[in-house]
Amino acid sequence: MIELESLINAHTDGYSLEQDFYLAPEIFDHDMTKLLSRRWLLVDHESRIPSTGDYFLFEVGVESIIIIRDEERQVNAFFNVCRHRGSRICSDLEGNRSRLTCPYHSWTYNLEGELRQPTLMPSDFDKSKFSLHSCHTRVFHGLIFICLTEDTPPDFDREFGEFSDILDFHGFSQAKIAIKRDYPNACNWKLVVENFLECYHCASAHKEYCSVHPKDQLLALGAGPNSGPLEALKAYQPTWDAWKDNVERLGHPLPEFANDEHSLHMSQLSRLPINDKSFDSETRDGSLGSKKLMGQFKECDQGETAIVFNPVSYILASNDFAMMARFTPRDVVNTDVQLTWLVHEDAKPNEDYDPDNIAWIWDTTIKQDKKITMNNHAGVLSSRYQPGRYSTQESMVVQFIRWYLNAIS
């Protein structure tokens, strides 16, 4: 048996985790139970299920969650487990259902999860006690969040109220999905997160990404305001400030905050210029990816909004489109990475935007990340793996490790 407490005590701050944290199935179970089930997870944009009865499945760990829109146009989430004998109710990954009828014995639930009286049950059977197990759900500016816990979930508004203005300005409620792509990754979820939270590897691994964003900015702020060395931030500050002045002149928002390792979600928000050259959007040449600006943007401010809801739920938004990244642990060595690109709900594919063009930079970058994180996982298997010292450009990773260890302690 893994002794979690002594493992945690053995950890040195500023270093990567001990081997078992990446490899032991017991610790993965712990990650799910103590941490990920008790946080709000971003699962999709509600434009995925516009009509009553539209649903999709969200598969996380051993769970399958049905996320479905009901007659009142509410989005509900249920565990995909029939209360009769446990069969999955939906097996297709998405579709439309007027009722949730189990394919096994036709037990039928309405879109609020309530069981219609099944035939042939004993007379003392009380159907009101056999509603589907519901999963906490919250739709926030068009974004669907769930929380897996059976207990009371964290207070959503207290955790994410501060994001409301910027999500509103970006018009996420009037967005739609332009593209969605899956990148199943055979490595532990924490290696995916560590990778996403630092840009120390950008120069080595992401040529294309470095052609869209300037080197000095990536060094200073590549994984957000807290991610680079102090000197680099100082050197970049004038460029950033000049950009901020222009943004203020345009009357666009400039929120910035970062919750630390003692917070529940380690959520963060910041706005940065895309490039010091004239880049209106995070595209190959900086030209707009979509002709329809999103939300309240009337004029391009050449900025990108970085939203961290938690270390597995992100949005990176240009003025014209946004990329939503979802990292979903499946088991100790498998993590589903899904990217979704959002545009203005009125933007027309191929006319207002070219799907491949807006997907290009992150599709390219995340495929490179998949390769290096699987390579990282392979190395961690060795008897010679030891926790390694993080660089000054990996301070967000250091914070993540602290947050993680706090959460599972």
Added chain:
Amino acid sequence: MIELESLINAHTDGYSLEQDFYLAPEIFDHDMTKLLSRRWLLVDHESRIPSTGDYFLFEVGVESIIIIRDEERQVNAFFNVCRHRGSRICSDLEGNRSRLTCPYHSWTYNLEGELRQPTLMPSDFDKSKFSLHSCHTRVFHGLIFICLTEDTPPDFDREFGEFSDILDFHGFSQAKIAIKRDYPNACNWKLVVENFLECYHCASAHKEYCSVHPKDQLLALGAGPNSGPLEALKAYQPTWDAWKDNVERLGHPLPEFANDEHSLHMSQLSRLPINDKSFDSETRDGSLGSKKLMGQFKECDQGETAIVFNPVSYILASNDFAMMARFTPRDVVNTDVQLTWLVHEDAKPNEDYDPDNIAWIWDTTIKQDKKITMNNHAGVLSSRYQPGRYSTQESMVVQFIRWYLNAIS
């Protein structure tokens, strides 16, 4: 470690099993050792191995059993493990062998499993102590049964003597295999059994099956005389009685008994009409599947004989052909389902019977069952899975769960 006793005590009668019973490898080992190794299992019809030296392999759990006909035309069964260094002796799933010679070092056994003196063994080597490990075998009306235990197996005649007359009347000793098909199923064996022991799911999942058998009969007796609600049985009784009168008039047998959860094998026997319309056989339109009636049937009585040797060994026999179902656990999440169709030994394929026609209803039905049981297994993985209440049409499943828990306690 799974604590079996507290798991068993936690069970509520009338509900499905606790999650670990379906998922824990330790419990699967227990299932094999305490239950399935100590029961007689139906493995095939002896027409599969008509000649001396004909053999086939029966693979169950981690075991491979050689079932072979010897010079005296006896059917013997041996563990497929050479007594020298443990190599498998036969690797092809079926064939003919004049002797059982291990491909590794040519240790050679006769068809009774006795070792011929191998070359170059130390002088104190006593070959009489190195016969193949034999497996208990019994051929009963052409049907081959084995029992895996090293101890004394259950008394076969005491357990199955009552089946002799009906097996004789159906002429299983003069049958032959018409078709055999495999449906490997990625779910726990108990989910396969539960599925087979109730017809509560027939309306949802088995359109074709419901076109062959009438709805009120499936409700009353779909999984045998004890399987449906009492009211349904009462409603159906007149139809059943009318059919019985005709069967008696023809002088055909009408045995019926059901051993309960306290018995060793939970074996059952019953005869039912196929349909209240004029169905001579369990085929698409009710016409005979084979022109040669089996056994002592001279005239069609439009009945079907349901024989349960134990919850993993079944025969369903029309007057003209029979379907034998074998559910074989391989590991905790894999169960081999094999169906074999038997006809009169003189019936000629394509002339007297069309193999696809006689296979149609159960081939269709078992493929549907495979899908729903795998779906069931997927749902049981969830943290929200709870034992569920069985309906009044699932009383045979309730009995199976009791039998299972008695057996492993």
Added chain:
Amino acid sequence: MIELESLINAHTDGYSLEQDFYLAPEIFDHDMTKLLSRRWLLVDHESRIPSTGDYFLFEVGVESIIIIRDEERQVNAFFNVCRHRGSRICSDLEGNRSRLTCPYHSWTYNLEGELRQPTLMPSDFDKSKFSLHSCHTRVFHGLIFICLTEDTPPDFDREFGEFSDILDFHGFSQAKIAIKRDYPNACNWKLVVENFLECYHCASAHKEYCSVHPKDQLLALGAGPNSGPLEALKAYQPTWDAWKDNVERLGHPLPEFANDEHSLHMSQLSRLPINDKSFDSETRDGSLGSKKLMGQFKECDQGETAIVFNPVSYILASNDFAMMARFTPRDVVNTDVQLTWLVHEDAKPNEDYDPDNIAWIWDTTIKQDKKITMNNHAGVLSSRYQPGRYSTQESMVVQFIRWYLNAIS
């Protein structure tokens, strides 16, 4: 938990091992830690990496080892684990690197494994403490050996000094790789070794091998001087002696020794005639496989030199070419078998030698061995598997089992 001590005590000398030794992951870990990591393993011939920067990966258990030639033309070996965050540094199985640069964050090591100062590390970071984990290496007559232990490895010269003269006579320093083939084998590594250490199975399984070597020789000496029954050795001695007389007349060496189960490596050396008919080389018809004799051979002595460095590292050398066999455990049920054929460094493919011709006998034989050892593994899974008595032609296997049990005790 497996209780190793009681398992070891339960063993009877002269019998194969108890089931858990072949199947239990805990024992595999023990095999790696206590035994295989503490022995010198033959990994390849240095002609595989002739130039500075040439490298290949050796994958054993969970480890990946980079074997690379440095600027001083030394062969070094390093664990393929970056000291930063554990990523693998090389992912291609072979190639050329002027420096070892991790693809993740570009941490860069020279070919001696020393870390060049990485950018952006905290000021107290001492790069001298973050060299690559080196792996003990020794090149001996062109053959590359490694030892995985973190401790002091066994004294190479004490262990293998005696092999120097014969390796020199065969000219392994002036050899090159002609062919290399992989035969991944899904069985425990000890079953591969047991198979290779006896010729009791040759008559059953290796028709081609028996056409190259005469039956009475295989019986007496098929797996080396200690491998057959005494009577067979006596019967063969005159033939062997006549061959030895001729070898002495030619002035060729005739070393012979065998370290027993109490030695660290159970290493052995012997020379034998290939056939009593006129076979110059271990080829289909006995004609030379390569026109360029190796080392100091000027005239054919029709002998074969059998070199056992340890039970997973072998060379079988004719006068004109040599076959190197490497058995590498990957996990409890997977063992990589790799054969490499060496010829004189000046020999030209298709002109001096036909690669398929020199590979023929062992390529054929090892494929047969793969099949029978996987068959052996399958049988060992059975509850009826028991340790089996070895024959008098398997005495080298008996010795191996003793050596193995000594080593892990």
